[in-house]
Amino acid sequence: MARIAFSENEERFIRRQVEAGNYADEGDVVSAGLRILQELEDAREKWLLEEIPARFEELRADPQSGVSLGTAFADLDARHHSGLAQKK
Template sequence: MQEDRSALNVFEATDEHNIARGSGETRQAASVTGNHAPESEVVRVGLRELQERENAVEHWLRTDVAATYDAHKADPRKAKPLDEAWKRIEARMDEIDRQQDW
């Protein structure tokens, strides 16, 4: 069976991974002096993290992806195999996740 590699599924899988492992900031907000933070605080931190991730993805799309698209349009012979392209995309998304964990 062939794996569905739509952009939506890639982002959903990445988001599920992030939610499962949690980020440092979310864990910090959820444990204030051994107690859980108020729900509103946890939601606020989560929404801020989602916005930061969205901004990072948007920046990536406008810079790296746009440049790659322009290069492909200029010379389609330089195109990479699909499997290689997906590996590079996944690696870049992992890099963005690591940067947000700092």
């Protein structure tokens, strides 16, 4: 098996997970992380290959069901500022 180098912070995190009893050993921690990464990648691929094309077809069939670019950016800006305010 390939050897993997971890940063000190990553090694501490892995050790804490094992010491807390969340995982049997370091390999289990890494395997859990890889499973989560795989789930995220699978969801991203589904979004890109299925959900976006389906929504695009809906918008082509009924352009009025969409929002303007200005509205979309205003909504994103408001969400961003709201998130920043919550972090303070």
